[in-house]
Amino acid sequence: MSKRKASPVILSDEDGHNPTTPINSSTDSGLDMPSSMLSQRSVSSTTQRFIRKQQLHRQRLQQAEAEAEAAEKAQEHIAVENPRRLKPKKIIKKTLSPPRPALEPERDPIVPFYCCYLLASTVPRYKAHAYVGSTPDPVKRLRQHNGDLKKGGAKKTSKKRPWKMMMLVHGFPTKVAALQFEWAWQYPDRSRQFDKSENPTLPSSSSTVQGPTSTTGKRRPRPPTLVQDKLRTVFTMMRRPSWIRWPLAVHIMEPNLYESWKALEQNYQQNTSLGSSTRNLLRHQEPHVNVTQGPIMNLAPLFSVKGHRLGRLKDKEQERHADFKEQDALCSICSKLIDYKDPTSYLSCDNEFENCAMIAHLECMADFVLEQSNPSPTPGQRESTENGVPVELLPTTGVCQMCHCDMSWSSMIRAMAARKQVLQDIVHVLSDKESTEYDS
DSSP, rough: OOOEEEEEEEEOOTTTOOOOOOOOSSSHHHSSSSSSHHHHHHHOOOOHHHHHHHHHHHHHHHHHHHHHHHHHHHHHHHHOOOGGGGGGOOOOOSSSSSSOOOOOOSSSSOOSSEEEEEEOOOOOGGGEEEEEEEESSSHHHHHHTTTEEEEEEOGGSSSSSSEEEEEEEOOBHHHHHHHHHHHHHTTTTOOTOOOOOTTTTTOOOOGGGGBBOTSSSOOOOOOOOOHHHHHHHHHHTSTTTTTTTTEEEEEEHHHHHHOOOHHHHHHHHSSOOOOHHHHHHHHHHOOOOEEEESSSGGGGEEEEEEEHHHHHHHHHHHHHHHHHHHHHHOTTTTOOOOOOOTTTTTEOOSSSOOOOEEEEEEEEHHHHHEEEEEESSOOOGGGGTTTTEEOOOOOOOOOTTTTTOOOEHHHHHHHHHHHHHHHHHHHHHHHHHHHHHHOO
């Protein structure tokens, strides 16, 4: 039989330090030691480490207390000898101007120009394939799609280059409005703005949604987007209640596509499969769409010099605001005072050829323009319908009662946004000047 070795026993002294060399219980020295003394002085290594940590912790606490007492005594000694030494120095901050009030950023600011466009591939294999997007600069965006510019460009258009721009839709008041229109143009089957039973020109779902799974279990690739399908989609969108009163304009670059648009206009009025509500709506309300044809550079003044156009608009609105304020002009409709401190409380005629003197509150101008769209309105009629035709809530166009020129609601709102921006800049400049004079 093999003898089993006994486990070593570690001894510790009275101070709790590590013991001497561990001895074997099978040795003579271990056997000669009394069992009671062995049980009292033998501890495990874990217990020894715990005791050592407790001792170090007590030493650190005692040292910290001693340092704190020494610091208090030093402070008392300084206070007795030199009391001024304990007074803190005053920190004087010199500022040229008071901090500007934090302005809430506009979630959807009015933009000078933003459009949705339709591209077509020039590769013979993909000649009918199309792509829909949005941009503030269509010329630069087309170069990005074709790879002329390294930065920008969609990943979907990298395999079918080069592309050419077929048409674009512009006149959106804000960037978010253009992005919503773009999404509905890309995915008409997913949009809730379409009634597929009343819109036969809407393309079928095979061209917009992903195909079903095959027998092998793999999902088939998405069918390509075709130019003619997207043309019919945007033509239908212009006549939907969601966009029929928007101040949109269509510019078509390709003559063949322009002829297809005109053919759709002729067939749409003669289509008998439309629903009764849509026919009644179209009979009383035509879409405010201006369709033009020509090269894309015909629209260059709208997007290439948008900074200069915005600057001229700001200068014009600043002069008009000063003239109206000096004359203390009243509302042309209700003859009440106008709060000129709030640049968003009133609108003025957007006649660019002559300085029209028509000015009105925002609510008064909206009612004045809506009265021309809704003949003989009655109180509470805006939330109802008249002879099956919904009464309009959004102003679009009207005729000025002073200069008798056409007024565009979107142009007046754009001018109001420019007036607000330029007046805010003036307030900041004046506040900086006053604070500088005060500091000097």
